[in-house]
Amino acid sequence: MDIIEVKNLTKTYKTFKKEAGLVGSIKGLFNRKYVEKIALNSISLTVKKGDFLGFAGPNGAGKTTMLKILSGILYPTNGEVFVNKHTPNKRSRSFLKDITFIAGNKTQLDWSLPPMDSYLLNKEIYNISNSSFRERVKVLSGLLNIRSVINRPVRELSLGERMKSELLAGLLHNPEIIFLDEPTIGLDINSQKNIWKFFRHLNHEEGKTIILTSHYVEDIKQLCNKIILINKGNIIFNDYLSVFLDHYNVKRKITFSVQENVDQSRLKDYFNVPNSVINVDGNTYSITISKEKVENTLHKIIDDFEIFNLRIEYEPIQDIIAEIFEKLNT
Amino acid sequence: MVNLFKIIFLLKLKSLKAQLQYPLNFLIGVIGVSSIGAMDILLIVIPVSAFKSIGGWGFWELGFMFSLWKMSHGIHQALFIPFWGHDELVRTGVYDRLLVRPVHPILQILCSGFSLAAIGEWVPSVTMFIITCSKVKIAWNLFSILFLLIILFSGAVIEWAISLFISAFSFWFVRTDSLRGISSIFLFRVAHYPAHIYGRALPFILTFIFPYAFMAYYPTHYFFKLDVHIFYDFFPYITPLVAVTLLGVAFIFWSIGLKYYHSTGT
Numbered sequence: 355m356d357i358i359e360v361k362n363l364t365k366t367y368k369t370f371k372k373e374a375g376l377v378g379s380i381k382g383l384f385n386r387k388y389v390e391k392i393a394l395n396s397i398s399l400t401v402k403k404g405d406f407l408g409f410a411g412p413n414g415a416g417k418t419t420m421l422k423i424l425s426g427i428l429y430p431t432n433g434e435v436f437v438n439k440h441t442p443n444k445r446s447r448s449f450l451k452d453i454t455f456i457a458g459n460k461t462q463l464d465w466s467l468p469p470m471d472s473y474l475l476n477k478e479i480y481n482i483s484n485s486s487f488r489e490r491v492k493v494l495s496g497l498l499n500i501r502s503v504i505n506r507p508v509r510e511l512s513l514g515e516r517m518k519s520e521l522l523a524g525l526l527h528n529p530e531i532i533f534l535d536e537p538t539i540g541l542d543i544n545s546q547k548n549i550w551k552f553f554r555h556l557n558h559e560e561g562k563t564i565i566l567t568s569h570y571v572e573d574i575k576q577l578c579n580k581i582i583l584i585n586k587g588n589i590i591f592n593d594y595l596s597v598f599l600d601h602y603n604v605k606r607k608i609t610f611s612v613q614e615n616v617d618q619s620r621l622k623d624y625f626n627v628p629n630s631v632i633n634v635d636g637n638t639y640s641i642t643i644s645k646e647k648v649e650n651t652l653h654k655i656i657d658d659f660e661i662f663n664l665r666i667e668y669e670p671i672q673d674i675i676a677e678i679f680e681k682l683n684t
Numbered sequence: 685m686v687n688l689f690k691i692i693f694l695l696k697l698k699s700l701k702a703q704l705q706y707p708l709n710f711l712i713g714v715i716g717v718s719s720i721g722a723m724d725i726l727l728i729v730i731p732v733s734a735f736k737s738i739g740g741w742g743f744w745e746l747g748f749m750f751s752l753w754k755m756s757h758g759i760h761q762a763l764f765i766p767f768w769g770h771d772e773l774v775r776t777g778v779y780d781r782l783l784v785r786p787v788h789p790i791l792q793i794l795c796s797g798f799s800l801a802a803i804g805e806w807v808p809s810v811t812m813f814i815i816t817c818s819k820v821k822i823a824w825n826l827f828s829i830l831f832l833l834i835i836l837f838s839g840a841v842i843e844w845a846i847s848l849f850i851s852a853f854s855f856w857f858v859r860t861d862s863l864r865g866i867s868s869i870f871l872f873r874v875a876h877y878p879a880h881i882y883g884r885a886l887p888f889i890l891t892f893i894f895p896y897a898f899m900a901y902y903p904t905h906y907f908f909k910l911d912v913h914i915f916y917d918f919f920p921y922i923t924p925l926v927a928v929t930l931l932g933v934a935f936i937f938w939s940i941g942l943k944y945y946h947s948t949g950t
Contacts, residue, residue: 367946427783429943450786462781464698466705471698478691479787507705 357531357563358401358424363433365394365419365587393419395587396433401565401580406557408574408595409567411584412679417567418535420584424565425455425533438531451480453531456524458517458539461508469504469519473526480527487526494522497552514545521552532556534566538573550576571672583675585682602674606648607667609640613660638663691787695795717804721754725808728876739881744820745908750876751813753900756839757871758805764844766797768864770851775858779945790848790938822907831906838927839899843871845930846894848938855941870894875901880913887914895930898923 368388394416401407409417422428423435426442426449435442440449463472477487495501498518503511511519517537525532534553538546554577556562568574574581574595581598583591591598631641643651648666655661703710728750732743741749773779773793782789822828846867853860870889875896879887890897891914898919905912906920 422780425784427780428945445783447786450784453784455780455784457780460777460780464702466702467698471701475691475694475698478687478694479785481687 355403356400357403357405357438358399358565359434359436360397360399360424361434363394363397363423363435364392364431365416365423365428366431367391367393392587394423397587397589399582399589399592401563403563404557404561405580406553406564406578407566407580407582408578409565409582409584410571410574410675412683413569414586415584416587417584421455421533421535421565421567425453426450427455451527452529453533454524454527454529455533456521456535456537458534458536461516461520462523463508463516463519465509466507468507469523472523473504476523476526482527486528490526490528491522494525497555498522499548514541514548517541517545517549518552521549525556530563532562532564534564534568536568537566538568538570546570546573553577571675575671583678585679590678590682599671602678603668603671604645605642605669606645607640607642607669608648608651608655609634609638609663609665609667610655610659610661611636611638611663613637613662642669688787692791692795695792699795699797714804717802718807719804721805721808724754724876725750725812739878739913741878741910744816745904745910746878747812748816748820748907749878749900749904751809751816752835752903753839753875754805754809755813756836756899757843758802758809759836759840760843760847761805762802764794764840764847765802766793766795767844767847767851769797771854771859771861774854774945789942790935820908828907835903835923838924839903841927841931842895842899842923845927845934846871846896848931849934852934852938852941855944855946867894871896875899891915891919895926898926 368390397420409420411417419428423430424437424442426437426445429443438449438452440446440452442449463469473487473491476482482490491504495504498521500515500518500522503515504519504522508516508519521537537553538549541549550573553564553566557564557577564577566573566578578595580593581591581595582589631639634640641651652664652666655664725747728746729743732738732746736742738746770793773782779789782792785792817824847864850860850863850867853863871894874882874886874890879890879897879901882890887897890901902912902919903923904910904920912919
């Protein structure tokens with residue numbers, strides 16, 4: 355079942371062009387040149403119930419705009435959007451109770467009060483009964499490991515603790531659809547891993563549909579079953595993560611060390627792939643090739659050289675995606 | 685409905701608690717606003733004692749008008765002041781959070797601040813009002829007392845409606861402080877004296893553009909049975925109507941503006 359349906363969605367912003375300096379500012383007062391910026395360009399997509407979808411793309415690609423239109427914060431310029439059969443920007447009560455929007459760089463918690471005060475407020479806003487409130491706080495604070503934290507003022511919490519308290523605030527009302535905007539921004543690797551575990555629980559055990567944007571492609575690789583690449587407001591890839599990897603993850607890096615007595619000058623030209631052999635250090639070399647050539651190359655290396663320390667690696671997903679965008683934008 | 689009041693109460697309580705985290709700042713706020721209020725009254729007293737009357741109005745008429753204005757303003761400060769921070773809500777993207785909650789954003793903003801410093805507006809204005817009423821004969825009856833209460837609340841709503849209208853501009857231009865500054869000159873300076881002393885342009889502005897004259901100037905005519913010098917004779921009676929209409933217009937304008945809310949990037 356499609357829980358989210360987007361048809362030909364376009365979002366444009368009008369901004370006026372400012373020239374630098376005082377003279378430019380004064381000119382701008384009388385002769386404004388408006389520039390129309392296309393944030394999203396005729397986008398169509400669907401999301402199934404229970405999907406964990408990640409939006410990846412460079413800064414300003416339209417990821418956050420997309421998320422904000424889906425959650426009813428922004429009005430679309432054109433096109434149709436349905437989320438759980440609602441039109442998001444009408445912001446009906448039942449729609450807003452079905453969703454949550456959690457941003458890594460914005461807080462709904464009051465800086466000077468303990469998170470619990472904000473939770474009690476959300477309890478009333480979302481009309482949560484006493485028993486399910488207690489239950490939900492208990493379960494979520496246990497999963498996030500913040501039981502000792504939620505009664506201390508927010509200003510005393512670490513960034514990781516604050517983010518976890520934030521997640522709890524956003525999930526108290528048990529929403530079906532969870533929008534996450536850069537949820538791991540600025541977190542250390544341990545907090546990041548804990549939060550991944552928590553998101554997996556929400557998706558696998560509680561069956562929530564989750565839509566995520568992140569600069570850290572690793573977030574998407576760890577969590578999502580679907581990936582959408584978005585560049586300058588256009589979708590350039592939209593499918594399962596496994597399909598993405600089959601399609602784009604085509605290079606392998608073989609790293610090996612040779613014995614001292616090998617004629618190393620020979621190595622650079624040996625594999626017939628120009629510039630592909632790199633001297634990592636001393637007598638360690640690496641070669642990056644397409645996955646079809648792995649078998650042949652390995653044979654060659656083993657047969658023709660005395661080697662030790664052989665290693666074969668996938669190309670890291672962030673490098674693959676960075677390369678895709680670099681090609682598109684040059 | 686009960687739940688709604690509980691939400692309002694909790695929001696206000698939360699904001700009060702947050703303020704009381706910094707008790708000294710809070711105390712200085714109350715004292716400061718009270719002294720400014722007392723000084724405002726002094727600034728009325730001085731010119732009036734020098735000229736005896738202004739525009740045909742004596743000290744007590746002027747004092748009554750001023751205290752009426754200031755009590756309404758005090759209600760505004762207690763209930764509606766958070767809209768003065770509206771630019772910030774737009775600029776910093778706090779609206780994102782307001783829009784995804786199932787409570788109307790305007791209500792959430794109203795509840796986001798609780799200014800006990802408004803007491804500082806009430807202390808001098810109520811004192812002034814009581815002194816005035818003891819010095820002049822106003823025919824108080826059930827109707828005029830009820831009318832007074834309606835006027836006080838309507839005045840606060842007028843001030844808020846104008847503030848809400850100005851707030852809506854921030855969806856397009858983000859910053860509205862210069863517009864708010866102009867409006868404040870009429871609210872805090874021009875509206876302190878009877879509008880008919882100003883000639884033609886200013887009374888027009890005070891009645892039709894920034895209609896602060898309906899907060900105290902026109903209603904004072906009713907209580908003192910004075911002749912209306914400018915515009916229409918029924919103006920002293922329509923303050924509540926003006927308040928409701930203005931609020932409606934401001935609300936519609938705000939709703940249109942919301943469609944242009946950009947939010948801020950991440």
